[in-house]
Structures are given as C-alpha cells and as structure tokens.
Amino acid sequence: MPHQLPVKTLAGLLLGFAIQMFPHAASAASFDCERADLAADEKVICDTRSLNDADVKMATTFDILTSLLPMGTRGTLQEEQSAWLKKRQACNGDAECIRASYAERLKQFEESYKGLSRPL
Template identity: 35%
Template sequence: MMRRHLIVPSVVLASVFASASCLGQTAAYAPIECAKASAPAEKTICGNYALGQDESRLATLYGLLTSLVAMGQRGDVMDAQQHWIASRNACGTDVQCLAQSYKARIGDLTKQFDALAKRGPF
C-alpha cells in the first residue's frame, strides 16, 4: 500500500517534466538575451523598460500558444513570428515603431489565444 502512494506522485512529476521539455521544443522564439543583443532594434528594446516588458509578454504568449495549437497551425504561428521579427528589426532604434510592432503582434497572438479558448474544451 505504501508503494502505491509513492508511484502516483512519481508518475505525475514525470509527466510534468516531460511536458515542460516538450514546451521548450515547440517554440522557435525566445526572449532577447540583452547581453548578446547585436541588432539595433534588440539593443533599443533592451534599453527601454516598456519595450522589454512587451518582449517578455510576447515571448510568454508565443510560447504558450505554440505549445497548445496543432502541429500544422504551429508552423503557421512560427512562420508569422519570423516575419514579425524581420518587421520589428526594420524599426531599428525607432522606439515608437517598435512599440507599435509589439502592440500589433501581441494583439494578433491574443486573438489567436482567444479563438483557441473558444474552440475548447481542454
């Protein structure tokens, strides 16, 4: 009887760790590492608190969304993210342009999240 109580928590912990490792594999986007920032847009984002917060929010939304959608849709989300990165980087050091870029992409990801939630149940 004592063994049974130990097995269940072990199985739960193993599934949590397996899920966490899968989440890392699905997303092809990570927040900017400011110590390694090289593009003008990245340096500007790292030097601006509000843009840094936008970057963090976007990375979180993106990671969650890509872990929840089906494989085909995940590819579409990842492709759109790569296009957005190119567009964001085209802003260079223009803070207003970067803020608008983040606002639009966060809005897009939020709409996709809302659509996913409406389709539920999970």
C-alpha cells in the same frame, strides 16, 4: 451554460502562471542583451524597460499559444513570428515603431487565442 472567463482575464492568468514557472523570463528580453552584436532594435529593447517587458510578454505569450495549438498549425504561427520579427527589425532604433510592432503582434496573438477550440 458554463461560466467562461473573458479572454483578457484568461490571458493574464496564463501569463502570470508562465512568469511563475519561468521567473528568468520576467526579468530580461527574450534574447541575450549582453551580446556584442545586438541589432539596433534589440539595443533599444534592452535599454527601454517597457519594451523589454513587451518583449517578455510577447515571447511568453508566443510559447503558451504555440503549446495550445495543434501540431499541424504550429508551423504557421512560427512563420508569422519570423515575418513579424523582420518587421520589428525594420524599425531599427525607433522605439515608437518597436512599441507599435509589439502592440500589433500581441493583438494578433489575442485574436489567435479567441479562435482556439476549447472544451466546455
């Protein structure tokens, strides 16, 4: 039986790889924090390092997961992401609500990753 890495270890390796490949993503939110028309949730994310980091992790994980999915299922993931974004935006400026939203979405990504078919 081949040795398999635990999901969290593999996800950590993928994230580390993505940060090295896309270093600009490691230092800023997935959107432009300099825009004048930032929504309340975006302002809090830009002003709170831990939320900014969660946003980068979420965006990077989304990109990685999207690239691993077959073409026919990527649309579903994108629709789920749009629905999640609306949920996050409904938090307005509530940092704890935003934090919980990111934790929930990252958990969903982890479950999606576990369900992927992988070669031996």
